[in-house]
Amino acid sequence: xxxxxxxxxxxxxxxxxxxxxxxxxxxxLGIALFCKEALERCGVEVIITRTTDKFLTLFERSNLFNAExxxxxxxxxxxxxxxxxxxxxxxYVIEKGYNAEIAATLTQRExxxxxxxxxxxxxxxxxxxxxxxxxxxxxxxxxxLTNPREEKWLSIPENQKKLGEAHAKGICEYLEIPFKPKExxxxxxxxxxxxxxxxxxxxxxxxxxxGGRVEWISATQEVICYLNDKKLTMKxxxxxxxxxxx
Ligand SMILES: [Zn+2]
Numbered sequence: 001x002x003x004x005x006x007x008x009x010x011x012x013x014x015x016x017x018x019x020x021x022x023x024x025x026x027x028x029l030g031i032a033l034f035c036k037e038a039l040e041r042c043g044v045e046v047i048i049t050r051t052t053d054k055f056l057t058l059f060e061r062s063n064l065f066n067a068e069x070x071x072x073x074x075x076x077x078x079x080x081x082x083x084x085x086x087x088x089x090x091x092y093v094i095e096k097g098y099n100a101e102i103a104a105t106l107t108q109r110e111x112x113x114x115x116x117x118x119x120x121x122x123x124x125x126x127x128x129x130x131x132x133x134x135x136x137x138x139x140x141x142x143x144x145l146t147n148p149r150e151e152k153w154l155s156i157p158e159n160q161k162k163l164g165e166a167h168a169k170g171i172c173e174y175l176e177i178p179f180k181p182k183e184x185x186x187x188x189x190x191x192x193x194x195x196x197x198x199x200x201x202x203x204x205x206x207x208x209x210x211g212g213r214v215e216w217i218s219a220t221q222e223v224i225c226y227l228n229d230k231k232l233t234m235k236x237x238x239x240x241x242x243x244x245x246x
Contacts, residue, residue, distance in 0.1 A: 002175045003045040005070035007129060008032035009077040012055025017080035017144075019151030024078045025053065027154045031142060032076045034164025035171075042172050042180050062132040072103055072171065073137035075129040078154060079144045087147050090120030092139040093130055099174075100136035107138060107170030114166040117143055117150065140167065165245070181231075181244045191239045192223045199223060201234065 008028040010016035016024030029050070036046045047068045049061045065073045079086070091108040093100040104122040112119045120141075130137040142163055143150040153159050165182070172179040190202040199216050201207075201223045207214055212227030225232040226246075233242040 001043060001045050002072075002177065003047060003068065003070045004039055004171060004175075005047045005049070005065035005068065005073040005133075005135075006032050006036055006039075007049040007061050007065075007073065007075040009075055009129075011050050011053055014055055017078055017146065019145035019155075020148065022145055022151050022155045024080075024145055027078050027142070027145070027160060028076045029053065030157060030160035031163045031167070034161040035074075035076070035167040036164075038165050038168030038179075038182070039171060041182065042168065042177060044171070044175065044177070058128040059132070062129060065137075066132075066134050070135055072174065073129065073133040073135055074103075074107075074167065074171065075127070075137070075139040076167070077139060077141050079141040080146045081144055082146075084146055084148060086144045087150060088118040088120030089115055089143050090123050090141050092123050092125040092127060092141065094126065094137070095124055096122065098136065100130070100138055103136055103171065103174040104138040106173045107140060107167055110166035110170040111140060111142065111163065114162045115143060115153070181246060184243045186241050186243065187239045188234065188241050189239070191237050192234050194236055199236070201225075203232075207232070 010025035036048055039046050047070055049056055049064055089111050091104040093104050101122060108122055127139050130139050143154060145151050169179045192201045201214060204214050207225045207227050210227055212225055215224045217224060221236045223234045229246055231244045231246045
């Protein structure tokens with residue numbers, strides 16, 4: 001079982017960067033907890049430095065990862081700038097050319113995809129958490145809390161979840177294990193059915209009214225609806241509806 005260290009930056013009396021209302025330590029923790037949940041769902045053992053608003057020194061964090069011999073160390077932060085227009089997202093390593101750069105590149109790609117923010121790329125920096133850890137280590141700076149638009153987005157738990165899932169996707173790719181999207185099952189009142197060679201899906205009008213699209217996969221006898229960032233799957237004759245986040 002692969003083992004990953006997750007470190008939500010700051011905590012306790014150290015708030016980290018601050019925006020108008022949001023504190024970096026809280027946003028980091030939100031993203032990290034969602035990332036932990038997603039990685040565990042994918043069969044990864046997670047060592048996390050904190051799950052509450054608690055202060056830890058940098059050495060307490062790096063020592064934990066070194067003692068646990070995690071395969072990859074991931075520190076989660078948000079950036080700050082004297083310019084409120086700074087808006088890029090970037091991932092840091094101690095030095096390019098090693099495995100950490102691969103992990104950073106794969107993670108960075110997912111972070112850009114989920115936020116739509118300018119790609120600041122993978123960068124080198126002499127940060128404690130990428131320097132004092134004995135395994136490949138990356139540090140993500142998830143946008144700028146000093147940018148009001150990004151601060152607002154980062155303060156929403158649903159968006160922290162998107163970033164947590166995005167980190168997990170990149171990490172799974174680095175570990176070469178499949179990423180399992182979150183899945184939920186609900187039950188529809190009426191099952192999809194076929195009649196005179198046509199497929200009838202009772203929720204089709206609603207899906208389309210909300211801007212989604214419906215696909216029929218004849219090989220598997222499945223009806224798949226794409227709605228916002230969700231994929232809904234139903235089989236002919238079954239009231240079961242599987243919901244995945246995509
Ligand atoms: Zn920070």
